[in-house]
Amino acid sequence: MEGLTRSEVAKQCGVNIESLRYYEKRRLIDPPPRTPAGYRMYSREDAVKIGFIKNARNLGFTLNEINDLMKLRVDRKKSCDSVLVKARNKRKEVDQKIRDLKSMRKTLDQLIGKCEKSVLTNDCPILSSFESAKPGKKLQGGDHGPQKD
Amino acid sequence: MEGLTRSEVAKQCGVNIESLRYYEKRRLIDPPPRTPAGYRMYSREDAVKIGFIKNARNLGFTLNEINDLMKLRVDRKKSCDSVLVKARNKRKEVDQKIRDLKSMRKTLDQLIGKCEKSVLTNDCPILSSFESAKPGKKLQGGDHGPQKD
DNA sequence: GGTTGACCCTGTAAATAGTACAGGGTTTAT
DNA sequence: ATAAACCCTGTACTATTTACAGGGTCAACC
Numbered sequence: 001m002e003g004l005t006r007s008e009v010a011k012q013c014g015v016n017i018e019s020l021r022y023y024e025k026r027r028l029i030d031p032p033p034r035t036p037a038g039y040r041m042y043s044r045e046d047a048v049k050i051g052f053i054k055n056a057r058n059l060g061f062t063l064n065e066i067n068d069l070m071k072l073r074v075d076r077k078k079s080c081d082s083v084l085v086k087a088r089n090k091r092k093e094v095d096q097k098i099r100d101l102k103s104m105r106k107t108l109d110q111l112i113g114k115c116e117k118s119v120l121t122n123d124c125p126i127l128s129s130f131e132s133a134k135p136g137k138k139l140q141g142g143d144h145g146p147q148k149d
Numbered sequence: 150m151e152g153l154t155r156s157e158v159a160k161q162c163g164v165n166i167e168s169l170r171y172y173e174k175r176r177l178i179d180p181p182p183r184t185p186a187g188y189r190m191y192s193r194e195d196a197v198k199i200g201f202i203k204n205a206r207n208l209g210f211t212l213n214e215i216n217d218l219m220k221l222r223v224d225r226k227k228s229c230d231s232v233l234v235k236a237r238n239k240r241k242e243v244d245q246k247i248r249d250l251k252s253m254r255k256t257l258d259q260l261i262g263k264c265e266k267s268v269l270t271n272d273c274p275i276l277s278s279f280e281s282a283k284p285g286k287k288l289q290g291g292d293h294g295p296q297k298d
Numbered sequence: 299g300g301t302t303g304a305c306c307c308t309g310t311a312a313a314t315a316g317t318a319c320a321g322g323g324t325t326t327a328t
Numbered sequence: 329a330t331a332a333a334c335c336c337t338g339t340a341c342t343a344t345t346t347a348c349a350g351g352g353t354c355a356a357c358c
Contacts, residue, residue: 104205
């Protein structure tokens, strides 16, 4: 019987053992086949999927969004259109996240630089990391409301 | 009485009204002063802080991590050393997140490209987004266990 | 002054994501 | 055969966020 046990997958992917059961319950992964004793046996593809989930979660995607991401594939049955729309939206989100993180990194670098030169600052410089969400500026039309499928 | 009400801050920062109470309970923000009737009145700095929290959450930081980030400042009282260590660690985390997101963006671009050309395929290209977490490769010594402060 | 609607307060409960644990079975090794 | 290290299930807990019920306050309008 080829396959990986729960703890093996968990170790390789850096997730908690229990999360695997949770992802199964949430239907992010298919229920893996079992050994005669009832032990789950994960395939290599399962492990890849789980690694992906772990990373995407770490980047702030919800499980629902991750499910969407994983369903993004070019399917013979459907036209590409819905996939394209979703992929482009995700791309925009990812792009914004990168910009925000770069901004944060820049701020951290400045802080580190000051620290190395022992320049004292009592205010918290990192708070000004995000130009995009600075309050006091009215957002025009940029409604960040709940995103639907 | 100068200040912003709960709903004003929530609107400006793009957070749910109720989150403000939660952040107060979790001590990420100081309890704001109240009007005679007991209404919370947030300062501009509160709003900046809340906007920061919102963004950092969106990037996958936990509230505890965000609290750490907000406490990063060069203080007369303490030596810079601990700040330096923390800032550098955060920088590393941020850097890794950027790398992961870039990898994801690349995959999305490939998917979009395929989709635009209507190249039909049934496997899910997005799963290969994260080279950094590819299972099947033994991590040597790189224990990604729980990160401590 | 009274009423209405939009706001605020509190406490509590739900939903999502993840973890922990109890009570028990299985595998492996000695 | 017995101990250690796994696995199973169900359940219950944390963290973060959101929703709701029951009630008070404010501004406007008649």
